[in-house]
Every structure is written in C-alpha cells, then in structure tokens.
Amino acid sequence: MLLGAIADDLTGATDLALTLSRGGMRTIQTIGVPRGDLDLSDVDAVVVALKSRTNPAAEAVALSLEALGFLQAAGARQFLFKYCSTFDSSPAGNIGPVIEALMEALETNLTIICPAFPANGRTIYKGHLYVGDQLLSDSPMRNHPLTPMTDSSLIRLMAGQSSLKVGLVPHESVARGAKAVADAFVQARAGGIQALVVDAISDLDLKVIGEAAADHVLVTGGSGIALGLPENFRRAGLLQPASHATTFAAPAGRSMILAGSCSEATRGQIRTAIAAGVPALKLDPMAIADGRFRVDDAMSWALAQAAQVPLLYSSAEPEEVKAAQTALGRERAGSLIEHFLAETALRLRAAGVSRLIVAGGETSGAVVGALAPEALLIGPEIDPGVPWTLTLGETDPMALALKSGNFGAPDFFLKAWDLLQ
Numbered sequence: 001m002l003l004g005a006i007a008d009d010l011t012g013a014t015d016l017a018l019t020l021s022r023g024g025m026r027t028i029q030t031i032g033v034p035r036g037d038l039d040l041s042d043v044d045a046v047v048v049a050l051k052s053r054t055n056p057a058a059e060a061v062a063l064s065l066e067a068l069g070f071l072q073a074a075g076a077r078q079f080l081f082k083y084c085s086t087f088d089s090s091p092a093g094n095i096g097p098v099i100e101a102l103m104e105a106l107e108t109n110l111t112i113i114c115p116a117f118p119a120n121g122r123t124i125y126k127g128h129l130y131v132g133d134q135l136l137s138d139s140p141m142r143n144h145p146l147t148p149m150t151d152s153s154l155i156r157l158m159a160g161q162s163s164l165k166v167g168l169v170p171h172e173s174v175a176r177g178a179k180a181v182a183d184a185f186v187q188a189r190a191g192g193i194q195a196l197v198v199d200a201i202s203d204l205d206l207k208v209i210g211e212a213a214a215d216h217v218l219v220t221g222g223s224g225i226a227l228g229l230p231e232n233f234r235r236a237g238l239l240q241p242a243s244h245a246t247t248f249a250a251p252a253g254r255s256m257i258l259a260g261s262c263s264e265a266t267r268g269q270i271r272t273a274i275a276a277g278v279p280a281l282k283l284d285p286m287a288i289a290d291g292r293f294r295v296d297d298a299m300s301w302a303l304a305q306a307a308q309v310p311l312l313y314s315s316a317e318p319e320e321v322k323a324a325q326t327a328l329g330r331e332r333a334g335s336l337i338e339h340f341l342a343e344t345a346l347r348l349r350a351a352g353v354s355r356l357i358v359a360g361g362e363t364s365g366a367v368v369g370a371l372a373p374e375a376l377l378i379g380p381e382i383d384p385g386v387p388w389t390l391t392l393g394e395t396d397p398m399a400l401a402l403k404s405g406n407f408g409a410p411d412f413f414l415k416a417w418d419l420l421q
C-alpha cells in the first residue's frame, strides 16, 4: 500500500479513486472505515469514503483520525485528505480542523492546500478560488444550503478555520516547475508556515505540484491534486509502469440494470436500450405506493427474462415525476422508489445476479447502502466518471457500475457489458 486517502464524501471519493486508477494505481474505495479484514496485498491506493463534510467539526475530526489509523495500519507511505473543489466548509470547519488534526497525528509541520480541479473550472490564482469565470464568492456556491461560500480567499478561509500559519505559493513559482515549488516549500517551512495554498490553473500545474510534494507525508486538496502522485511512486520504483486494464474479471452470474434516475441522459440511455431489444419494465410509483406492485413482482419479471439483461426502471418524463410527487409528496416518492430498487438489488444478489448497473446518484447510494459492501475495487471506465467496480469484503462479490444520472453515452446500457470478462 502506497497512498492512503481520506475523502469527506462518497462521490468525491469515487472521483479521487478514478484519478488514481487512471494513473495506474490499483485502487480500492472503502465505504466508511472498514471493520473486517480486507485483503490489501495487491492494492496500491485506498480511498476511505467518509460522510463527514457537514458533520460537527469534532465528529469530522474523529472520523478522519479513525480513517487515518486504518490507513497507517495498512502501511500507507503518504496520506491525502480530499475535500470538495469548491472548498465546501463553514467558518467552524471542517477542512481546517481536520487538516490540523491529521498534521498533528502525522507529526508534520507543513502541508499544501490545493482544491483546484481545472477540468471542472475550479482554479486557484493569487490564493483565490475560481469557479469558471467567477470568484467562488460570486458563484452559485454563495447560496449553498449547507455550506455557503462567501469568501474566495483560501488563505483567509484556512486561517479562519484553523490555528495554522497559512502562506501562498504563487503561480509564478508553479510555472517555473517542480524544483521551484519544492524550493518554495523549503522557504515556507523555514519561515514557520504550516499550510501552503498553492496556485493551480491547469492539470500541468497540478502535476508539477504533485511532483514537488513527493516527500510530504500529508497532501490535501481536490481530486486533481492526485494527478501527479502516481508518477512519484513510479519514479521511486514502487509502482509498475501504468497499464490500463480494459477488461474486468467479473464474477459469473446473471446481469441486470436498475434505473431510478430521471435525468435526460438516463432517459436517452433507456430509449436506446429498448430500441435495441433490451427487455424493460417501467415501475409506476403509484402502484408501488398502494401495494399493487411489489418487489416479488419485480423479481418474477426479472428472473423470467432468461438469457437477456433486463432493465427495471422508474425513470420518467418531468411531467410524470411531477404528478407522482404531487400525489405522494416529493420526498416520499423519491424514497419509496429508492427503497424499492435497493430491496430489489438485495433480492437479485440472493437470486444469483452478480453484474449490476445502477443509474442515479441517490439511487446508487440506496443500493450500495443495502448491499453494504465493505469496499469497491475500481475497474475500467465505461464512460468518463463511471467505472466498473467489484464489491469486496462479503460473501457474494458483485460487479457494480454506479452511474450518476447525467453521465454516460446513449449506448451505456448496451456497451458496459463488453468490458466484463
């Protein structure tokens, strides 16, 4: 185990795990701090997905330290704390307090702060975080329901959230390359700086910063800060040359698609699949609500589809969704379908389905919550942002593809299977 990462939410963890996997590291993502014995013998990087972004700061610190303990025991050589690329936090934390606690536990006196994610328009210049063309404080993040961001200065934000002495590595240094950045780190350390915001406006900058931070025991930032890290381990002879797996050894068994996303991309993928002859059954929220259609009925239908890959979906056009929400209430309609699909996934696993695509972010969260794998091994990417994963740590392993609603090409449900052996 080379790199141990702690992410403050689930989708951010997947994003980071994919970045490391693309860099050629064999990566697994755990759901919370694993309890049982996970076999990490072939693993280069572990990303522990916490749900600590908006917890009270003391709780986030405790969870993060627990994750750190697990990663230290697993033998990680370097640690990464991953937060959101819009630095989602409140004046009380949690980014500052968690970084401070991790630094103390790791006995280090310097770390970097770099949430930049240029591919998604998040850049840092003169220590200010930008979202697209806007300062963070002018962006829609200023109205976020849980973590409104009204200051774009990462230096002020970090100084406000921690007792650390905060400094800046300006873009002028980053543009001169890894040696210049490493020199800036040495200078900062000599001047008593403990947390260094580093400007980054491109992926190349992030690679330079990653290279300069090769000997830092703790690195912090968005998923982009991981771009340069795999190469450090390769340079040190600890990691094989990047080899991108194009297929995935999935457990033998039946396949199934569950869709609870009503996003446009998912609806298009459903139309494409049906046009190609995929057997499909549309769920009616009203029939589920009044007990006319039960998980048993879904199971009988799915298991009757013999050799084909059936698609069970609740996905509907906006006006149908509105009608269901008016009749049932927005939250009840959502959770009713999420529970139905999660229960169906559990029953499908018990019935021998071992290859499953789930469409929808919340839907995937509900299904993963029900299947409760201890960890997911990241496999090849089906489309940008959506890898096949293999569940680890329980008796019946499954290949799972968890697709955020708007991700994936129209033929996603058809082509995903080609990557499985």
Ligand code: ADP
Residues within 6 Å of the ligand: 260, 261, 262, 263, 266, 285, 314, 315, 316, 320, 321, 322, 324, 325, 333, 334, 335, 336, 337, 338, 359, 360, 361, 362, 363, 364, 403, 404, 405, 406
């Ligand atoms: P996405 O990633 O596309 O946003 P999510 O799974 O996160 O998809 O969210 C979709 C939400 O809509 C879920 O809570 C799901 O249960 C709910 N939903 C799905 N189908 C319907 C429907 N026909 N009527 C009302 N709500 C629905």
